[in-house]
Amino acid sequence: MADYKIAPSILSADFARLGEEVTAVLEAGADIVHFDVMDNHYVPNLTIGPLVCEALRKHGITADIDVHLMVKPVDRIAPDFAKAGANYITFHPEASEHIDRTLQLIRDEGCKSGLVFNPATSLDYLKYVIDKVDMVLIMSVNPGFGGQKFIPTALDKLREARRIIDASGYPIRLEIDGGIKIDNIQQVAMAGADTFVAGSAIFQSENYKTTIGEMRAELAKVG
Numbered sequence: 001m002a003d004y005k006i007a008p009s010i011l012s013a014d015f016a017r018l019g020e021e022v023t024a025v026l027e028a029g030a031d032i033v034h035f036d037v038m039d040n041h042y043v044p045n046l047t048i049g050p051l052v053c054e055a056l057r058k059h060g061i062t063a064d065i066d067v068h069l070m071v072k073p074v075d076r077i078a079p080d081f082a083k084a085g086a087n088y089i090t091f092h093p094e095a096s097e098h099i100d101r102t103l104q105l106i107r108d109e110g111c112k113s114g115l116v117f118n119p120a121t122s123l124d125y126l127k128y129v130i131d132k133v134d135m136v137l138i139m140s141v142n143p144g145f146g147g148q149k150f151i152p153t154a155l156d157k158l159r160e161a162r163r164i165i166d167a168s169g170y171p172i173r174l175e176i177d178g179g180i181k182i183d184n185i186q187q188v189a190m191a192g193a194d195t196f197v198a199g200s201a202i203f204q205s206e207n208y209k210t211t212i213g214e215m216r217a218e219l220a221k222v223g
């Protein structure tokens with residue numbers, strides 16, 4: 001089977017019990033912690049910052065933390081997340097003044113860097129910086145809120161991103177985020193995704209282990 005990773009988005013967790021919630025999804029079989037950062041400027045919502053990332057590390061979370069920055073500007077805050085224990089830091093190209101510089105800044109801070117593509121954002125942004133990218137994140141909803149419906153045009157974009165990544169020869173992960181459920185995870189894997197962000201589908205389910213197990217069973221059908 002391909003190296004699939006399931007990344008619960010803590011946006012849908014119970015924030016009053018965040019440490020316990022993250023521990024619970026990891027014990028239930030999740031691979032990566034997806035950490036959504038919103039600034040009420042680039043997106044119309046406000047969430048959490050580096051202090052919370054650091055608190056998760058202090059709580060004993062050792063899994064990779066994948067910080068998705070929905071903030072503008074990017075360069076001022078990215079190093080703070082590196083210091084707080086992030087492993088991946090991804091950002092939206094429209095939110096950075098100098099995309100190449102921001103990617104390099106994240107790598108210089110010791111993290112893996114990535115670009116996030118909104119439903120209407122072209123993958124052209126990848127062309128001249130692909131050597132500095134460790135993750136491509138395709139948004140299958142408009143960013144800002146959990147629990148939205150999957151936008152089907154993301155499937156074509158995933159296929160295009162998969163072609164670009166494979167042609168580049170770089171070991172870049174291809175992540176999908178927004179409206180991912182047990183009943184569509186197989187389809188997005190077939191379109192080329194290898195990393196699956198799921199917020200409401202996991203955190204609003206009765207049993208995290210059963211839900212993650214069912215997601216893995218769907219992925220196993222892809223091979």
Ligand SMILES: O=C(CO)[C@H](O)[C@H](O)COP(=O)(O)O
Pocket residue numbers: 009011012034036068141142143144145146147148177178179180197198199200201
């Ligand atoms: O980045 C996000 C929203 O901007 C969230 O990660 C995403 O929407 C996950 O939530 P759900 O799985 O409930 O759609």
